[in-house]
Amino acid sequence: MQRVDEGAGRLSRFRSLFAPLPVLQRVEERWFWFFIAPFLAGFLLFALAPLVASFALSFMQWNLRGAPTLVGLENYADLADLNGKGKIVLKAFSNTVMITVIAVPMQLVIGLSFALLLNQKVKGMALFRMAFYLPTVVAGVATAALWRWILGSEGLVNKALDVVGVAGPAWFNEPESVRWGIIFMLIWAGTGGMTLIFLAGLQQISKDILEACECDGAGRFRRFFSITLPLLSPTLFFNLVIGLIGGLSLFTETYVVSGGGGGPANESMSVALLIYRLLIRNLDFGFGSAVAWLLTAVVLLLTVVNFRLSKRWVFYDN
Amino acid sequence: MVQVLWRRTTAVALVVGLIAAACGGSGSSESPDGGLTTDPVTLTVQIFNAGGQAELEYRQAQAADFTALHPNVTVEIVQSSEYIDALLPQIAAGTAGDVIWTDTDTGFTQFAVAGAFEPLDSYIAADGYDLSPYPEALLKSFQLDGSQMVMPNSVLPFNFVYYNKDIFEAAGVAEPTNDWTIAEFVDAARKTTDKSIKRFGLSLAWTEQYVAWMRMYGCELSDDDSAATEYTYNGTGCADALKTLDDLSREGVLNWEPGAKFGGLSDADSAGEQNFSAGNVAMLISGTWESPAIIANSAGAFEWDAVSVPVEGDGKIQGAASGFGVSASSENKAWAWEYVKFLTDIEGQKRDAIAGYNSSPISVVLDDVYCKTDALPLSKCEITKIGNAHIALEPIKGEWSVGFWDVVSAGFEEAFTADDQYDWQAHLDALVEQSTAAAPLQ
């Protein structure tokens, strides 16, 4: 939220950070820090140390016993060694990116469609809404069994496909189909949350605006694209960013499906699962931390790009 | 600017402090003989949530018995599921309690490498503790670099073949006996399969079944399980074992999903024991712990019994073993050692055996409890003895998990799900090369 002209060069913008501000701005600034204070306190007390420690560990070698030994950039060099340790890292990234790129847009489109559907003035809306959100709520230990039932070799989906005459794959037990199984899981379970957020966003849109445009004779589609969608853009932006971050941080589904193994044949190994295994199974804290920060860098880059691009299409009511 | 510098310094200090503090926990060990204080002491005992509420209550009662003998010592039992996930942070922070349960596939390797256990050799020597009742191989499997880390309490060979008598009769196959051969076993599996009614000849109920199968054929995983320097799972018997398994899989004899987690059955799909209990599988390879579940789940629907897996030549029986160790970060090591002895000595093992919470490796306990009383009619004394006599545990070395399991699980899953059968000898040769490259055992 810079008050400074966007066209100014970076150096002058940096300098302007230290220029004295007019009184009103200073007052507003103090209020800002007052409101942010709880977060800052929490961050400094609980979040900062682990963040710094894990970053530092990526330059060390440690298996929990004794003190870590400094190894400089060796872990990062190992990341790049695509015939050695880096091979599985590349596989994990390729799995994770593929799943994210397919699942997230579908979640967004389906989520928005459902939200539009739910935003109608129809009786029993509360019940429908509950139904849509329910899959997200069925969590925890029973999830594995549930998904076996749905996507097992003789599961619901395959039985349904049988009816149509198509032979379904073994989903989680075949290298070729396990990632599609995970995508399916993500869409089923993840859309509910997005739907709810879209719904809240839709309901925020002033009835007055929409009615005004109706009087002006605009058609329904036109209304949607010219009015609803732009006003919904902050919400859409949120869902997009969170969806991408969530997709790239994929862990639970891959763990549940493969029993923690990342199989079959490493096809369900996500980056987060790989990190988990490096840390907990191999006790390789140095390399594991390096992989984690590589993922952080990737997601950070993606998020920054998103925020930059958002200036073009996200419409804030300022 | 100053703010940034200050933050950076704090950060560095935090990291250094954090790591130093974490490592500070593994301090010097107490002298074993000076330690038995009469001041009030509280011991925390960590156990895995395997037996649920029932086991928690049993262990709490056991703890109360110890307090009756030593009134100044209170024992608290803490039970965790996701045992490795729960304990590793505690080990790192130096707050892992006083006594830690472990088992060869529930954390022993990780905990030992992470320095969770206090070496017991000096305590054993100071007490003149008699180790002769314990099988040598078992003690060795709980040593790291020659130091005894854990006292074994239970050994779990995967050597029970539960079989459905009704199915055998219907298929006209002779019932197995404890001295049957591998050929007879495989043949029985084939003959009792009937795909038209979705009946399988054999189910493997444990995730490490690849390894158990290979052991049965005399395949050696390494050159020395307690001090491995070489991967040898492409040696004699190994390719035969896997080819047979692959054949059985392709013929539809096995009740499994070839791609599911180590080629066994993933935790969620428990069709191993449960499908057997439902009467759809002729034979089930598992361990003695499966009996209560089978009794409960089959509810008398069919006649069944158990024999040992076939043992011939150099064949071994894969197993796991569990025990208790003293935590390196304990502040009451001498008392913790007393409690470990209380749990794992002959009397302690008898108690656990009677209550059904272990399968003892000590032959005296076997004779007294399993083979005499009706208390455990399902433990099958003879089968257990065969299992204990031929048991082989997983090679204990930090790199083993990485070099073996990571390579083998992906490699085997690939082979079992391939359209055409692989040349197993060539495939194993290639995998051994990968293992050696990924985690050399020197």
Next chain:
Amino acid sequence: MTTSGARAIPMISPRRVAIYAALTLFSLLFLLPFVWQLGTSLKTPAEIATGTFTLFPAEPQWENYAEVFRRAPIATWFFNSAFIAMVGTLGATLTSAFCAYGFAVLHARGSRLAFGMVLLTILVPYQVLIIPEYIVWAKLGLINTPLPILLPWFLGGGAFNIFLLRQFMLGLPRDMVDAARVDGANELHIFVRIILPMCAPALAIVAVFHFIYMWNDFLRPLLYLPDPSAMTLPVGLSGFVNKFARQWHLLLAGSVIALAPLLVVFALAQRVIARGISIAGVRR
């Protein structure tokens, strides 16, 4: 029930029928996991084993629920979960709204950097942070208390929540805020009297999401509340299925019991979400 932005539709029309049909179809699809849980929890272990394809067994074993209560201290776990989830949600909702106001409405140098820090906490994979976090709490001597689980939600309220509420607040019309400032109201007043009420649907969503998240959270209670008397539902239920005893019927019965409060919470939140915001009197 007024839903702002919704359009009034004539009573019976092809459009209405289509909407109902679509809603019903998808609802059934989404209800499936829940129905499956309920149905399977009523089966006998043998029925579960054979994986028969019926959703509901011929003879529902209501016994299973009684057995769950007999075999485990479900009530204790339930109350522990309830306490943690309620307190945590209260803290998270209020605190994240508080912080989000700063990010959304107030301008300051360094606000971007601060927001970056917020995002950083969800960008770094939590797997690498678990052990260092645990060490921090261990050194503070707070293991075996609910503080490690609750305190972070009172200091910041969670990056996800802050981000969500910030987006919402950014989408609100600024007229009222500016008008209030001109009238001399201070920021706290504006936050409590103007912004907070306008955010009601978003707050309800944050509360619901957060409650469900805390209720289902497995890892933190596993690490920080190991004492048997302090256990929460997910951790307790995980004891039913493990290497040696796979009692799926009990696990699922327990899971259905665990699910019930979430439905209640959701139903309660519905009212707030449905009410929408009334911005009568402010025209563009």
